[in-house]
Amino acid sequence: MAERCAVIGVGQTKHDVKRTDVSLPGLLREAVDRAFADAGVGWRDIDAVVIGKAPDMFEGTMMPELYLADALGAAGKPMLRVHTAGSVGGSTAIVAAQLVHAGIHERVLTVAYEKQSEGNAMWALTVRIPFQQAIVAGAGGYFAPLIRAYMRRSGAPEDTGIRVALKDRQNAAKNPYSHLVFPDVSYEMIAGSPMLWDPIRYMETCPSSDGACAMVLASEAAAKRARQAPAWVHGTAMRSEPTMFAGRDQVNPRAGRDCAAELYRKAGITDPRRDLDCAEIYVPFSWFEPMWMENLGFAPEGEGWKMTQEGATALDGDMPINPSGGVLSSNPIGASGMIRFAEAALQVRGLAGEHQVPGAERALGHAYGGGSQFFAMWIVGRARP
Amino acid sequence: MSAVTSILTPIRLDYTYTAGRATQRFLLGMAEGRILGQRCPQCTKVYVPPRGACPQCGVPTTDEVEVSGKGTVTTFCIVRIPSDVLSVPPPFTCAHVLLDGADLPFFALIQECEFDAVRMGMRVEAVWAPPAELAPTFESIRYFRPLDEPDAAYETYKEHL
Numbered sequence A: 001m002a003e004r005c006a007v008i009g010v011g012q013t014k015h016d017v018k019r020t021d022v023s024l025p026g027l028l029r030e031a032v033d034r035a036f037a038d039a040g041v042g043w044r045d046i047d048a049v050v051i052g053k054a055p056d057m058f059e060g061t062m063m064p065e066l067y068l069a070d071a072l073g074a075a076g077k078p079m080l081r082v083h084t085a086g087s088v089g090g091s092t093a094i095v096a097a098q099l100v101h102a103g104i105h106e107r108v109l110t111v112a113y114e115k116q117s118e119g120n121a122m123w124a125l126t127v128r129i130p131f132q133q134a135i136v137a138g139a140g141g142y143f144a145p146l147i148r149a150y151m152r153r154s155g156a157p158e159d160t161g162i163r164v165a166l167k168d169r170q171n172a173a174k175n176p177y178s179h180l181v182f183p184d185v186s187y188e189m190i191a192g193s194p195m196l197w198d199p200i201r202y203m204e205t206c207p208s209s210d211g212a213c214a215m216v217l218a219s220e221a222a223a224k225r226a227r228q229a230p231a232w233v234h235g236t237a238m239r240s241e242p243t244m245f246a247g248r249d250q251v252n253p254r255a256g257r258d259c260a261a262e263l264y265r266k267a268g269i270t271d272p273r274r275d276l277d278c279a280e281i282y283v284p285f286s287w288f289e290p291m292w293m294e295n296l297g298f299a300p301e302g303e304g305w306k307m308t309q310e311g312a313t314a315l316d317g318d319m320p321i322n323p324s325g326g327v328l329s330s331n332p333i334g335a336s337g338m339i340r341f342a343e344a345a346l347q348v349r350g351l352a353g354e355h356q357v358p359g360a361e362r363a364l365g366h367a368y369g370g371g372s373q374f375f376a377m378w379i380v381g382r383a384r385p
Numbered sequence B: 001m002s003a004v005t006s007i008l009t010p011i012r013l014d015y016t017y018t019a020g021r022a023t024q025r026f027l028l029g030m031a032e033g034r035i036l037g038q039r040c041p042q043c044t045k046v047y048v049p050p051r052g053a054c055p056q057c058g059v060p061t062t063d064e065v066e067v068s069g070k071g072t073v074t075t076f077c078i079v080r081i082p083s084d085v086l087s088v089p090p091p092f093t094c095a096h097v098l099l100d101g102a103d104l105p106f107f108a109l110i111q112e113c114e115f116d117a118v119r120m121g122m123r124v125e126a127v128w129a130p131p132a133e134l135a136p137t138f139e140s141i142r143y144f145r146p147l148d149e150p151d152a153a154y155e156t157y158k159e160h161l
Helices: A024-039 A064-068 A085-101 A121-126 A138-154 A160-172 A187-191 A220-224 A254-267 A288-295 A304-310 A333-349 B021-031 B154-160
Strands: A005-012 A048-053 A079-082 A107-115 A195-198 A210-219 A231-240 A278-280 A362-369 A374-381 B035-039 B063-067 B070-079 B092-099 B106-110 B123-128 B141-146
Touching (some): A005 A085, A005 A333, A024 A107, A048 A333, A085 A333, A138 B070, A138 B092, A231 A254, A333 A362, B070 B154
Parallel strands (some): A048 A107
Antiparallel strands (some): A005 A210, A195 B070, A231 A374, A362 A374
């Protein structure tokens, strides 16, 4: 029987297009200081640090964990770096949770970040690898054909993506850490925004953000001494699959389905739409909301869009998705997955502020990365498992 | 005096990089105007370009097969922002093209038609560089263009989206 693990502190930065007011270590410290204040702990209470970010080329700082060790109080303590592309924020939190589940540490600090303004992610994603075909237009150019394939397979109304973006952007206005906030956002504003990678419009796309997220994970004994109510980890799961193989279903990847199945088994979930009160899922382009809802089993295959169209995923719907405004509103790539996990924890602790889902007991955090091939998920709950 | 907020620090790294056996066969084919793939001896799927092993079965793909320059657009995207990689001005259309005889679509530029005339199921063919310019690179295929053929039925390519 594994030790119990709880989230006792959550912190994130104000996400923005350029955080020129802070250095890279300063950005991380902003998130860590807030997580410590939430948990009521200090540097001496931390046994180990687990850090994650997107590939080093995105900022051009190689092995930044070495350079950041001092700023994260990791001198003389175990420090671990996790690499799983865009899903890294989620898998970093899971690795940290495993150190607690295994009974190795009492309190683990986990941090994820990206300072996109100090690098060029688009360049890093399209750089030529010798003897290989180039990806011509960054992540949008990669994912747009998959979205078109989903539209064809599901027969979803063409404005489904617009409705996702409208809902996420309205939610973002309730989140003080959001990077992108459009106070007067409307359906027409999104529908009229330019196509970048048809069928993806400008306002259906995530931004490039500077930001960080941190959590303090604790054993049961340490959680009892925390300042505020913890979020208990009910289950975690990770899965991956190769980028390319014949017959690979990139719209509804098997790795994601298998990951969700293992997660639900561990957390005792039999009907995710009924058993979960809200979910923070990794939606960098609006259409990934219905796609991932099917992958996660909230809706039968081909019917995820119905939940979006019916308003089920809105803050006042029966299955609120991304109450925080999601990746569409803040995207410090490496941190984006951890923000999903952290927001799920805030919901079940009742600390999500204006975007709180009333009475949330159990919430899902989800991250994906690479070519829809790396998945990391957890379920956190108010009740001790 | 304005504050220094950023500096540019160009870095240069030189590599000796080898293509590997399977990719080399493919690239040498490109230089001859041929598209060479490899078939998995277990699941019989044909990979173009070949990687030397089947990602599903984990066995070497030893049987070389030449596939057609004709294929079917399975899905696509219209790019309306400039590309760092392609010199084609936007808007342009990139598609997943499933070559006849292959089991994995690959990403290709579609030209010689309006950018918004591309559709799922459209039949296309490779347009090669002039013989003197053929070389062991992907760029030996300049782009794909529409074929004067009826669209492929959705059922024939729906497993390759």
